[in-house]
Amino acid sequence: MRKSDIMCPNCHAGYRRVELASSKGTRGEFRCLFCDQLLEVFDGGTEVAIRLTVQPEKTFQ
Numbered sequence: 001m002r003k004s005d006i007m008c009p010n011c012h013a014g015y016r017r018v019e020l021a022s023s024k025g026t027r028g029e030f031r032c033l034f035c036d037q038l039l040e041v042f043d044g045g046t047e048v049a050i051r052l053t054v055q056p057e058k059t060f061q
């Protein structure tokens with residue numbers, strides 16, 4: 001299991017990314033929950049889970 005932290009370059013929301021190399025995932029993409037910035041594209045080779053850890057300083061409405 002590989003853990004890393006990623007930050008949205010647009011609104012600075014923080015995310016914890018956990019990759020499970022032993023599991024197959026699904027193809028797709030992850031976008032920032034707040035500003036819709038594309039943060040990662042999944043190729044389905046591994047299972048990746050991303051959770052919000054830091055709220056952005058500004059709120060988008």
Ligand SMILES: [Zn+2]
Nearest residue numbers: 008011032035
């Ligand atoms: Zn963002």
